[in-house]
Amino acid sequence: MRVLAALSGGVDSAVAAARAVEAGHDVVGVHMALSRSRAQHRNGSRGCCSIEDASDARRAADVLGIPYYVWDLSEEFEDTVVADFLSEYEAGRTPNPCVRCNEHIKFSALLDRGLALGFDAVCTGHYARIVDVPGTDGQHRRELHRAADTAKDQSYVLAVMGPERLGRSLFPLGDAPSKDAVRAEAAERGLSVSAKPDSYDICFVADGDTRGFLRDRLGSRPGEIVDTDGAVLGEHDGAYAFTVGQRKGLGLTRPAPDGTPRYVLEVRPEQGQVVVGPSQLLSVDELTADQAIWLADDVTAEEWIDVEVQIRAHGDPVAASVRRRREGGAETVEARLATPLRGIAPGQSLVVYRGTRVLGQATIAEAHRGAALPA
Template identity: 85%
Template sequence: MRVLAAMSGGVDSAVAAARAVDAGHEVVGVHMALSRSRAQHRNGSRGCCSIEDAGDARRAADVLGIPYYVWDLSEEFEETVVADFLSEYEAGRTPNPCVRCNEHIKFSALLDRGLALGFDAVVTGHYAQIVEVPDGAGGTRRELHRAADPAKDQSYVLAVMGAHRLARSMFPLGAAPSKEAVRAEAATRGLSVSAKPDSYDICFVADGDTQGFLRDRLGARPGEVVDADGRVLGQHDGAYSYTVGQRKGLGLTRPAADGRPRYVLEVRPQTNQVVVGPSELLTVDELHADQTVWLADDVPAGEWVDAEVQVRAHGEPVAASVRRARSGRTDGTDGGAEGALEARLSVPLRGIAPGQSLVVYAGTRVLGQSTIVSARRGAALRAV
């Protein structure tokens, strides 16, 4: 097959491209330039897709003996991932930009452009597994599963890709036993990135100051900090700087009457208010979500099914009963986007914010993904 290898400049994508070459595919390496500033430099393990990363990707491609190109996707990245990040915080939600980057850039702009150029698939260095199983009709279907190494599993941020794009994706590192094993393989292959530190945090906020980034882009918007009964407790410079579950940085000068710490319970963009209260009000056991992308067409809609849900990239999955709406398209032309999804948790969770990604699992298999709209305390919790 002719495959397009997404090469970030890191060790994972370099080894993934190398394994695709070993498998006999015709591989072309592509580095995605996502920053509008061509002078942007990497700051240690913060940030990615910098000028240094492009150079590292080129050197890896040279070692592998494959063609290499840089594609400027900075406009698409700014107009989708960064714009979504800002609008979500502005609307009082807490987004996951890695999910949106996979949706709009790596498995939309990159894959769709590659298919248009005659490539058969895209290979990336993500840690997840694609498993082919009989579909009951004489054929097979592709399932997305967790990686063999739980510590590196990235299926949570890949669930949004949809069945159509899953069919054209390859994840050669899914069965890798550990990141250390991948680094050792890179060193054996003579790849200079074998000891390069992993990138983390938000790539376009390279200094790690998310609140500073939001202030620079959205400006000061003073408003009130109130309790659950609407009493004014203090002031803030922008409700977008707060997220559900936050304890520090509330700027309150008066302690609660009972002396206990306060947490952000809700962000209300309509009134520019931040609602704070005691920690027990953060505990929820019912989640409502929308913009569902469903990967498992063999799991029926409209019925409650037993599953597990995960609400953070490195969070622990919890058992739940899940029901998704019957409406929506599943042919993959729109990524499999559907409608509402409900989850009743067997174990309550704390600090769940609108905008977070909710991923549904059956064991290691990813069933689908949805975006949380609201989190509630069900009857059992309200009675406590």
């Protein structure tokens, strides 16, 4: 196959590309330039896709002996990932930019360009497995599964890709036993990125100050911090800077009557209000999610099924009953959690699993406290 290998400049994508070459594919490396800002030239790789990373990606391609290109996707990145990040916070929701980057950039803009140029698939360094399952009709069904190394598993952020893009993807690191093993393999292959630190934080927030980034982009929008009865406890400079479950940074000088800490329970951007209260009010056991994308074609609409769900990229799965809903052309998901979870915010991804297999995902719209929860 003709394979387009996404080279981020890190060790994972370099080893994934090396494995694709070793498997006999015709591989071309490409680095995605997602920002024109020189502020993203960092040492130690706080984020990803910096100028430093582009140089590391080029060196990896040279070692592998494959063609290498840099594609400027900064406009698409700004118009999709960054714009979504800002609009979601502005609407009082908590987005996951890595999910949106996989959806709009790595498995949309990159894959679409690759297919237009005659490539058969995109190869990335994500930790996830693709399993081909033979069907009764003689056709194979592609399933997305958790990686062998559950500590590095990234199936949560890949669930948004959809079945068609899954069919055009390669994840060579899905069976890697550990990140240490991948680093050792990189060193054996002569890849200089073998000891490069992992990237973290939001790649387009160069200094890691998310609140400052939002303030610079969205401006000052003063409002009130209130309790569940509507009593004003303090003021803020922008409701977008708060998220459900937050405890620190509230700036309140008056303690709760019983002396317990207060947490953000709700963000109301239209009223400019941030609602705070005790921790027990953060527990929820019923979720409603929209913008659903299903990878499994064997999940029947309107039927409750027993599954596991994951709410955060590095969260633990929780047993749940889930129902797929179709209303008009929209796909929604309802979930009843066997164990209540705290601090669930609208905008987070709800990913549905059956064992290691990813069935689908949706974006949380509402979180509820069911009758089974104590008041």
